[in-house]
Amino acid sequence: MAYDFDLFVIGGGSGGVRCARIAATHGATVGIAEERFWGGTCVNVGCVPKKIMVNAAEYGQWTEDAAAFGWNVERKGFDLAALAAARDAEVARLNGIYGRLLTGAGCTIFEARATFLDAHTLDVGGKRVTAERIVIAVGGRAVPPPIPGAELGMLSDDVFRLKQVPRRLIVVGSGYIGLEFACIFRGLGAEVDLVYRADLPLRGFDADIRTALKEALDAQGLRQHVGHHPARLDRQGDHLRLSLLGGEAIEADAVLFATGREPHIQGLGLDRAGVMCTAKGAVEVDEEHRTTAPNIYAIGDVTDKLNLTPMATAVGHALADTLFGGTPRKADYHNVPTAVFTSPPIGTVGMTEADAAAQGPVDIYLTRFTPMRHTISGRPGRKTLMKLVVCQRTRKVLGAHMLGEDAAEIMQGIGIAVAAGLTKEDFDRTIGIHPTAAEEFVTLRTRTREAGVRAAAE
Ligand code: NDP
Numbered sequence: 001m002a003y004d005f006d007l008f009v010i011g012g013g014s015g016g017v018r019c020a021r022i023a024a025t026h027g028a029t030v031g032i033a034e035e036r037f038w039g040g041t042c043v044n045v046g047c048v049p050k051k052i053m054v055n056a057a058e059y060g061q062w063t064e065d066a067a068a069f070g071w072n073v074e075r076k077g078f079d080l081a082a083l084a085a086a087r088d089a090e091v092a093r094l095n096g097i098y099g100r101l102l103t104g105a106g107c108t109i110f111e112a113r114a115t116f117l118d119a120h121t122l123d124v125g126g127k128r129v130t131a132e133r134i135v136i137a138v139g140g141r142a143v144p145p146p147i148p149g150a151e152l153g154m155l156s157d158d159v160f161r162l163k164q165v166p167r168r169l170i171v172v173g174s175g176y177i178g179l180e181f182a183c184i185f186r187g188l189g190a191e192v193d194l195v196y197r198a199d200l201p202l203r204g205f206d207a208d209i210r211t212a213l214k215e216a217l218d219a220q221g222l223r224q225h226v227g228h229h230p231a232r233l234d235r236q237g238d239h240l241r242l243s244l245l246g247g248e249a250i251e252a253d254a255v256l257f258a259t260g261r262e263p264h265i266q267g268l269g270l271d272r273a274g275v276m277c278t279a280k281g282a283v284e285v286d287e288e289h290r291t292t293a294p295n296i297y298a299i300g301d302v303t304d305k306l307n308l309t310p311m312a313t314a315v316g317h318a319l320a321d322t323l324f325g326g327t328p329r330k331a332d333y334h335n336v337p338t339a340v341f342t343s344p345p346i347g348t349v350g351m352t353e354a355d356a357a358a359q360g361p362v363d364i365y366l367t368r369f370t371p372m373r374h375t376i377s378g379r380p381g382r383k384t385l386m387k388l389v390v391c392q393r394t395r396k397v398l399g400a401h402m403l404g405e406d407a408a409e410i411m412q413g414i415g416i417a418v419a420a421g422l423t424k425e426d427f428d429r430t431i432g433i434h435p436t437a438a439e440e441f442v443t444l445r446t447r448t449r450e451a452g453v454r455a456a457a458e
Contacts, residue, residue, distance in 0.1 A: 005031040007323070008122060008131035010114045010268070013040020014176045014301035015312030016137030017098055024105040027274040031131065032107050033124050035112035042138050042309040043302075044091055045157045050180060052087040054341045057187025061066060066376035075201020078188055080165050089158075097407050114387070117271035119293045131294050133323060136275070137284055137316065138268065140261040140301035145172065149233035152240055153255035156181070161229060165190050165289070170242050172230050174201035176340050178258030179213075179322035183343040186222050195225040195242070195251050202340065203306035206352040206401040208366060212385040214401055221422030225250065230257075282305060287330065297323075306333055332364055338417030345413025350399035350418045353389050357452025361392040365444040365453055371405055371437050388424065392450065395423040400441065410438045 005028075012034030020032040034192075037044040056078075066073045102109050111127025122129045137272040143159060144150035154162075156177050167190060171182040174196035186192045194201070194217065200210040200256025201217070216222055229245040233255055244302035245250045263282045270277065274293040276284045289297045297319055300312030314331035320326040337349035358364045363386040374382040391398050400414045417427065431440030 003130040003132045005108070005131040006128070007133050007135065007320075008032070008114070009135045009137055009211060010122070011040065011137035011300075011302075012038045012098065012102075012109075012431075012436075013137060013139045013141060013300060013312065014042050014309045015139075015316040016135065016330070017041070017102060018313045019137065019299060019316030019320045020107050021101055021105040022317050023324045024102075024107045026320060026324035026326075028320075029323040030105075030107040031110060031124075031129060032102060033110040033112055033122075035111070036115040036374060038095050038102075039091075041253060043094045043098065045160055047309055049087050049091055050158050050184075051189075051341060052090060053083070053184045054180065054343075056083050057184045057343065058189050060189070061379070065373070067230060068377045072179050072352055078165065080162065080188070084162075085159075096319060096373065096395070102237040104190060116273040116275075119273040119295060133297065134273075135319065136270075136291070136296065136298040136300050136302055137269070137312070138264045138299050140304070141264045142177075143262050144257045144258060145230055145259045147230050147232050150236075150257060152233050152235055153257045155257060155388075159256065162254075166252065167191065168239075168252040168254075169193070170195060170240075170250055170252040170255045171257065172196075172242070172382070173258035173260070174198065175203070175258060175260065177219075178256070178343050179340060180258055181221070181258065182217070182222055183341075185316060186220055187343055187349065191221075191223075191252075193223045193225060193230050193252065195230060195244065195250070197227065197228055197229055202346075204352075205346070206341075206353060206387065206389075206399070207346060208385060209346055209403050210399050212368070212383070213342060213346065215343070216381050216403065220343065239368070256392065261301065261307070263304055265302060288322070289315060306336060307336060311336060321417070325447050334420075335415065335419040337411050337418075338441055339390070339406065339411060343401075345407045346401075346403045346405050347402045347407035347409075348399070349411055349415040350397070351389055352399060352401070353387075353451055356389045356391070356398045361451070361453045362398065362451050363392055364388070364448045365390065366448040367440050367444060369437075370429075373405065384437055384440075386444070388427070388441070388444060390424045395425060396421050397424055397427060402441075406437065410441070413438075413442055448456075 007023045007031040009016045020030045024030040062075050091224045109201045110124045113124045114124045142155040162282045169185050169190045170193045172195045182194045231243045231245045234241045257280040276292040282299035299315045302308045318331040368385045387401045389399035430442040432442050
């Protein structure tokens with residue numbers, strides 16, 4: 001049977017766009033539908049506009065620190081409208097680029113919602129479209145916590161619509177999104193209360209990084225409500241009141257719920273196509289990213305595997321190469337470097353000390369120092385922490401973790417070394433670039449401690 005397209009991609013975010021574009025360059029006829037904005041969450045209400053706001057917050061610190069370096073800088077306040085205009089213009093520019101990438105590669109684009117009628121047929125904005133293969137790349141969406149009054153709070157998308165910086169902001173959740181926005185708004189001058197359930201922020205990251213982050217947040221005057229669960233949110237006159245389980249309450253002008261995201265599958269008609277979901281509502285896929293329907297695949301956040309833009313892009317590219325390029329391959333989910341754009345930022349790749357120690361004995365190399373910029377600026381709490389987790393048996397560097405200025409930039413390079421399986425001796429042989437913070441990663445000579453010995457003996 002002849003189909004309208006060899007491939008139809010539902011969702012024009014990072015993963016979907018890459019998959020469609022590469023499939024088209026391999027000669028496939030490709031259709032792609034996007035109902036909201038080309039580039040998806042990352043370009044429009046995620047990584048890109050967020051990073052511009054991170055930069056804005058950092059400029060505030062640089063101007064404060066400038067006096068220590070001899071500059072006579074007068075700060076006259078911050079104008080969110082000016083930042084928003086620059087930010088939104090950049091997002092619009094990228095939107096255009098994404099659209100042109102697709103049409104330039106020969107894809108047919110639909111600015112419409114696509115839903116399944118059956119495993120090969122879609123309703124795309126009221127038009128019936130068939131495809132031999134279909135890729136679901138619809139991403140995720142932020143969800144509020146299930147508490148009364150949650151609708152009074154913001155979700156991450158709403159942050160980009162703010163007209164002014166709230167004087168007092170409560171952030172609930174200490175994952176990537178909560179921490180990044182807590183630091184951004186603190187940097188832009190807001191009083192920030194951060195509420196989280198665990199004893200340390202950023203669950204799942206290395207414990208030393210989490211501890212150092214908590215101290216760094218304290219040092220910038222961010223109030224942390226540790227081990228607290230939100231109970232309800234109420235409007236009281238012109239402000240909001242967040243009640244916590246246990247009785248405490250916090251007042252603010254705005255509340256941001258950053259309590260996680262969920263796969264965006266509502267109304268897609270997956271059941272009509274025979275596509276099953278996991279208990280957590282993600283589209284179920286095998287190692288090849290094939291769903292329970294043999295001609296349908298799913299990539300990116302809708303699969304809830306490793307919800308990072310570059311991962312979705314890599315998976316989309318590999319899938320297009322596999323299906324249409326004659327080069328079957330899989331994107332590797334191991335040793336994926338990642339960054340959290342807190343203040344200071346975090347960069348990490350590979351295993352945490354706890355995870356590595358659970359598998360066998362490891363040597364830990366750790367250093368903590370005040371970077372040169374802050375020995376001069378005197379800004380409190382701007383210590384850098386760098387850590388290597390090394391397998392005692394193979395000497396391979398299993399994990400690298402950093403909190404400090406430029407951590408994201410530095411970790412991209414270290415990520416190559418860790419993914420390549422290089423040893424501590426390979427790191428030691430590398431000549432440092434002086435004077436940088438990064439050189440510490442190749443000059444760490446003294447073992448701080450060993451861990452996991454008992455696990456190996458058992
Ligand atoms: P995360 O899963 O990272 O964090 C969710 C946070 O909300 C956790 O602190 C969690 O607490 C808390 N939480 C969950 N449910 C509740 C509840 N009912 N009440 C109170 N607290 C709750 O999600 P994010 O939304 O921050 O980020 C989503 C994903 O987006 C990330 O996993 C990441 O992959 C991606 N992302 C990546 C970025 C980057 O690369 N820099 C930036 C932003 C997002 P607890 O820890 O106790 O479970």
